[in-house]
Amino acid sequence: MISGAVIADGSRNTISASAVGASASVTHNTATYQDLAIDDSVGGNITATATNLDSPVSVIGTVDGAVIDLGHDNSISLNAVGASAQFGVTDDVLGGVTVSHSLTVSGDVTLRAENNSAVTIQTDVGANGGGPQINGGTRNAFSGSAIGASAGVSVFAIVDDGTYSSQISIAEGSQINVTAINSGDVTIGSTDDPTQPATLTGATLGADSVDGSISMMAIGASGSVSSTAVVYAGSAEPSVAFGDVTFDVENSGSISSNVSITDLTLEGKNSISVGAVGTSVSNSARYISYTGDGISVSGTLGTITYGSSNSGAVFVGGGIGNASIGSGLGLVIAATAIGASAAFTLP
Numbered sequence: 001m002i003s004g005a006v007i008a009d010g011s012r013n014t015i016s017a018s019a020v021g022a023s024a025s026v027t028h029n030t031a032t033y034q035d036l037a038i039d040d041s042v043g044g045n046i047t048a049t050a051t052n053l054d055s056p057v058s059v060i061g062t063v064d065g066a067v068i069d070l071g072h073d074n075s076i077s078l079n080a081v082g083a084s085a086q087f088g089v090t091d092d093v094l095g096g097v098t099v100s101h102s103l104t105v106s107g108d109v110t111l112r113a114e115n116n117s118a119v120t121i122q123t124d125v126g127a128n129g130g131g132p133q134i135n136g137g138t139r140n141a142f143s144g145s146a147i148g149a150s151a152g153v154s155v156f157a158i159v160d161d162g163t164y165s166s167q168i169s170i171a172e173g174s175q176i177n178v179t180a181i182n183s184g185d186v187t188i189g190s191t192d193d194p195t196q197p198a199t200l201t202g203a204t205l206g207a208d209s210v211d212g213s214i215s216m217m218a219i220g221a222s223g224s225v226s227s228t229a230v231v232y233a234g235s236a237e238p239s240v241a242f243g244d245v246t247f248d249v250e251n252s253g254s255i256s257s258n259v260s261i262t263d264l265t266l267e268g269k270n271s272i273s274v275g276a277v278g279t280s281v282s283n284s285a286r287y288i289s290y291t292g293d294g295i296s297v298s299g300t301l302g303t304i305t306y307g308s309s310n311s312g313a314v315f316v317g318g319g320i321g322n323a324s325i326g327s328g329l330g331l332v333i334a335a336t337a338i339g340a341s342a343a344f345t346l347p
Helices: none
Strands: 014-032 036-042 046-052 057-060 075-093 097-105 109-115 119-122 133-138 141-159 162-182 186-189 198-201 204-231 234-237 239-251 255-289 298-300 308-310 314-328 332-345
Touching: 014 036, 014 057, 014 097, 014 109, 057 075, 075 097, 075 119, 075 162, 109 141, 119 141, 141 186, 141 234, 141 239, 162 204, 186 204, 198 204, 204 234, 204 239, 204 314, 239 255, 255 308, 308 332, 314 332
Parallel strands: 014 075, 036 097, 046 109, 057 119, 075 141, 097 162, 109 162, 119 186, 133 204, 141 204, 162 234, 162 239, 186 255, 198 255, 204 255, 239 298, 239 308, 255 314, 255 332
Antiparallel strands: 014 046, 046 075, 075 109, 141 162
């Protein structure tokens, strides 16, 4: 399916193979090499609903020779998704310019994703030679993810080089409703037989890579509201405010991540992980600077109500063999099974 894929350098490049049952999204994206002042508003409500009923979703095929050499926020991925409903704001500042962004969404934001069908990834990664390699760069990723239902709100600012400031208000004084319901089985398994372990062979995360990741995850239902700013060169002063948030995330399907990892090498500050999660709810604000300087951050969050329930079986199989940690800091090799989780994260 993917053979010899190489991202040599750059920012936010993607090579992917994906199958999606139903998707609904509202986005506000900006990438600029010019000085820019953005002033936008949405006076009414925003609603996105995605429903996948009785339509199985599958991605089947091998991956060999996937390589990311340099750059940041690049990805090579396999994705199978039953239903996805998203609202997103993304700003990308390039070339040393100055960008200011004012955005107000004054009405309610309602996102609902529902899936009742099987979602399957059948793959073997590196089985024919050439496991995934992330040799350098920052926040680069190789991933395989099977997700039943996903709904979320995200505000993301990336400063490749320049000066960025924002005043973003999402449903402040109003309501954000995030609903994700999955009752279909979600599986990661082998190319020839989904009941057998998928193989991830020869994965390498090099010493020159920072915050890189290789992951294979099966998730029943997930909901999120997040704000993230990442600065590689320049400065950022993001201000993001959210209104009251209510999560309703439910899974009753069987979640299985059957992955065998062998012959992996891990250095630098990176992670390799496999896992199965019934439901995941997260509300986060993350601000990251690779310049050595701090980021001036402001914003508010309204009342948050978490609902995260799982009644489906959660299974992680396979195993980890011949894992080598050469040297580094904060390295992670993990296999995880989680029934239901809810998290609130600040920097």
